[in-house]
Amino acid sequence: MTEAALDRLACLAGRSWRVSDLPGGLTNRNxxxxxDDGLDLVVRWALGDATLLGIDRDAEAANTALAAEAGVGAEVLEYRPELSLLVISFLRGRSLEDSDFADPGVLQRAADATRRLHAGPRFVNDFDMFARQAAYLRTVRAQGYWLPLGYDDHAAAWADVRRVxxxxxxxxxxCNNDLLAANFIDDGTAAWLIDYEYSGNNDPCFELGNTATECNLSVEQVEAYVAAYFGAVTPARLARVRLQALCSEYGWSLWGFIQAAASPIDYDFRGWGLQRYEKAAATFRGPGFRRLLEEATGG
Structure with missing residues (x-):
């Protein structure tokens, strides 16, 4: 990112400004x-091949604006697709870490923010992890990217999960569909949600399951999170969230293998993907898998 590119932004025209990098971001530099006159913003510079990852930058910008309308996201100030730039307002607070969810107040605020998003305006597109997993797997095979031995051994079980x-x-x-801890901004009073690259209308339990696995919530924390979101825990709700956590792990693991081969960012994407695949494989092979399928049908 050069100063010349930032100078092309209409919101910075005629202004003096200073810039610093924000941590995080595996497909963006933030x-x-x-x-000098008080404008406080974040410029998201998209990196890598969005086509390989199934990212729709126009939908990302539109859904970011809709999340702000729902009262849970940052305001969109400018969108410049020709520059690969999205400009949003800066949200004051701190990015969460996995360990923060041990605090019941943090967990409740995260659930409240998620529920506000889900109650807001519908997004401009849909998200289906089963379709995305199939597309990612086609990309991996077509490009000859690395895939762990045994990935395809779970195809029949995956089909059972899809059916149920x-x-x-x-x-x-x-749904945001990518609510890892760093995508929650917490100010001590409320939480806010950022990063809508993979956003789309989806099963709310995928959102909860994705957060549960990405934030490494304990069994007890998952139950508390489901209770905080729904108001009560039922075996069917809990099973559905756990199955959607499995979907997140099995599907997003392929994202990591694609990134390992194609991303310009220096990061252990293969290790990232393998960690998620191994969690999914453990659930597929585990003694409780069939019971999850049965419980998820209980209404």
Whole structure:
């Protein structure tokens, strides 16, 4: 990112500003820009091949604006697809870490933010992890990318998960679909959600399951999170969230293997993907897998 590119932004025209890097981002470089006249914003510079990863940058920008309308996201100030730049307002607070979810207050605020998003305006696109997993797997095979031995051994079990979750699917809601800890901004009073690259209307339990596995929530924390979101825990809700956590692990692991081969970012994407695959494989092979399928049909 050069100063010349930032100078092309309309929101910075005629202003003096200073810029610093923000941590995080595996498909973006995020810049914190503060102007001398008080404008405080984040510039998201998209990196890598969005096509390989199935990212729709136009949908990302539109859904970011809709999340702000729902009262849970940052305001979109400018979108410049020709520059691969999305400019949003800076949210004051701190990015969460996995360990923060041990605090019941943090967990409750995260659930509240998720519920606000889900109650907001519908997004401009849909998200289906089963379709995305199939697309990612086609990409891996077509490009000859590395895949762990045994990945395809779970195809029949994956089909069973798809059948159960599809037959019992609730109405879809606007979801972020990538709520790892760092995508929660917490100010001590409320939480906010950022990064809508993979957003789309989806099963709300995928959102909860994705957070549960990405934030490494304990069994007890998953139950507390489900209770905080729904108001009560039932065996069917809990099973559905756990199956959607499995979907997150099995599907997103392929994202990691694609990134390992194609991303310009220096990061252990293969290790990232393998960690998620191994969690999924343990669930597929585990003694409780069939019971999860049965419980998820209980309404």
């Amino acid at each position: 810049l914190h820009v503060v102007t 979750l599809t037959e019992t699917a609730p109405p879809t809601v606007p």
